[in-house]
Amino acid sequence: MRPVALVFLLLFTHLCKAQFGSAIALPNTSDKTVLEASPEFFVLDWKPNTALYISETPLEIVTDSVGAQKVNLFRDNAGAPVLYASNIITPVCADGDCKFMHITLYWTLLGDYAGFDRSPQEPLTKHDHDEFLFSDYWKLHDLLKDHNSILKRRAIDELVTKPKPSKIEGVDALSGATVKEVKESVVSGALYSCYVAWHLVHGKIKEQIKAHTVQQQNESMLVRMLNSDHTNYQMYALENLNQEQYKAQFSRISELFKSGIPLVRSYIIKNLSDSFSQSPSTMQPFWDALPHIDINTRSLLLQHIDFASDTTIKDISTQLGVLTKNQLLKYLGNLESKKKLSPDILKNLERFAASTKEKNAYLVAQFLEDNS
Numbered sequence: 415m416r417p418v419a420l421v422f423l424l425l426f427t428h429l430c431k432a433q434f435g436s437a438i439a440l441p442n443t444s445d446k447t448v449l450e451a452s453p454e455f456f457v458l459d460w461k462p463n464t465a466l467y468i469s470e471t472p473l474e475i476v477t478d479s480v481g482a483q484k485v486n487l488f489r490d491n492a493g494a495p496v497l498y499a500s501n502i503i504t505p506v507c508a509d510g511d512c513k514f515m516h517i518t519l520y521w522t523l524l525g526d527y528a529g530f531d532r533s534p535q536e537p538l539t540k541h542d543h544d545e546f547l548f549s550d551y552w553k554l555h556d557l558l559k560d561h562n563s564i565l566k567r568r569a570i571d572e573l574v575t576k577p578k579p580s581k582i583e584g585v586d587a588l589s590g591a592t593v594k595e596v597k598e599s600v601v602s603g604a605l606y607s608c609y610v611a612w613h614l615v616h617g618k619i620k621e622q623i624k625a626h627t628v629q630q631q632n633e634s635m636l637v638r639m640l641n642s643d644h645t646n647y648q649m650y651a652l653e654n655l656n657q658e659q660y661k662a663q664f665s666r667i668s669e670l671f672k673s674g675i676p677l678v679r680s681y682i683i684k685n686l687s688d689s690f691s692q693s694p695s696t697m698q699p700f701w702d703a704l705p706h707i708d709i710n711t712r713s714l715l716l717q718h719i720d721f722a723s724d725t726t727i728k729d730i731s732t733q734l735g736v737l738t739k740n741q742l743l744k745y746l747g748n749l750e751s752k753k754k755l756s757p758d759i760l761k762n763l764e765r766f767a768a769s770t771k772e773k774n775a776y777l778v779a780q781f782l783e784d785n786s
Contacts, residue, residue, distance in 0.1 A: 449488050449497070453520050455555040456529035458497075459643055466496050471626060475619050477504035485521075485619065487626075494638065495523055495630055498623050502614060506606045513539060515607055523627045523639075524646055525620035527558045530611075540603030550601045557599055557608055558615050564596050565612045573605060633659060640666055648678050657687065664690070668699035672706060679711040686718075694723035701726045705736050712737070716744045724756075731762035735772055742774050746781045755785075 447468045452460035466488035473485035483504075488497045498521040506515045516536035520528040532538065538546040538554075546554075557563060565573075573596050600608040627635075636654055639647035640663055648670060655663065671682050683700070690696050700715060701722060707715070719727075730745055737745060749755060755763075760782075766772060767779035 449499075453518070453529040453531050455531070455551060456520070457559060457644075458522065458528055464490070466490060468499075471498075473498075473619065473622055473626060475500055475502070475614060475617070477502065477614070485623070494635065495627065497522070497528060498525075500619075504610060504614070506610050511541075513543070515610060517611060519611075519615055521615070521620070521623050522644065522646065523623075523635075524650055525623035525627075526646055527561070527615045530555070530558070538604070538607055540601065540607075542603075544603065546601065546604070550604070553601050554604075554608060554611065557601075558612060560599070561616055563599060563612060565600075565609055566616065568596070570606065570609050573609070637663065640670075645675055645678060648674060649681065652678070652681055652685070660687075664696070671700055671711075672703040676708045676711055679707055680714060683711060683714040683718075691718045692721045694721060694726065697722070698726070701729070704730065705733050709738060709741075713741055713744075716741055719744065719748045720751075722748075728756060728759055728762075731759045731766075734762070734766045734774075734778065737774070739774055739777065742777055746777065749781070750785065 449466040449468070450464070452464075467490075468486050469489055471485055471487050474482040475485060476482050483500050483502050485498055485500045487495055488499060489495055499518060501516075501518045503514055503516055505512050507513075514536070515538060516533035517538065518531040518533075520530060522528045532546075532551060538551070540546065540550070557565075596605075631654070636651045636659065640651035640655070642648060652667070660667065667682060671679050674682075697718065704712060704715060719730075722730075727748065734742060734745070749759070763778050763782060767775050767782055769775050
């Protein structure tokens, strides 16, 4: 360590001890060994009557002056991993004024931000020692959910305008107004606390947590993730299920195709094996979702239309209004390959072609004329 940096660290530690007492005397783990209620600010689902039990991990977060903070893992009553947590105590200094921040942070099994609990005895504070309002905690929660916040790309001294150096017992501190582009996303008067909390949540610990989870990965964990409402869990499970597991969970996967976000839907349809995509009965739940899915996923699904059942082809003829021009051309191309169209399909095509409200009606009219 460089001499200047060492002197700064010693002065900083001395200042914190002078204001708060020895940091070493503070606990870095909570007495709570069972989690029986959802964290106050939380992004995951919490089922009634859930009880999670703490277990140790080799993971740690190292914070200035206080040192290593343990990261524990909460498991359910069957021993399955559910949630990572760390009881953080770290100094936050601004304008030469230092105060310890007490907060319990939670991460998902993939290292993403899951939520936090505030300390009833040591509430978070802003400038002039004003305590956080409840709305301030919600704003912090929203900030921590943003993994791509501007705080990721800026050093702390780049987030204040015209910083003015000042000397407080040998320690340099910065003062200045929060820059406009970050002002709306952080708690007013608590830039430093927000900055520290965001980097604790989204720092190196994220990948360390994920790596620790991967070491414990098994089929039951993947199934739980697949059945979660959490998109990142769903994607992770889809990416890691083998073909046999995929087949066993196909009912849930087809359900996700209808209810999931476009990212999940497109991943599912892009990665269907031929044994699924070429089976009309297996694909029926996918075709049933056609009018309800996003445009991009609909285009991907229509790439499999040559393997659709006659019933599906007839059903689509009643849904032509949801198709884009290129999607409609894809469907008509499939019809063109057939020797004869059923009376029901022809009737639906004629009805659509005669509509004055459908902008693509002319395509169907042209198809009928060419194939009359």
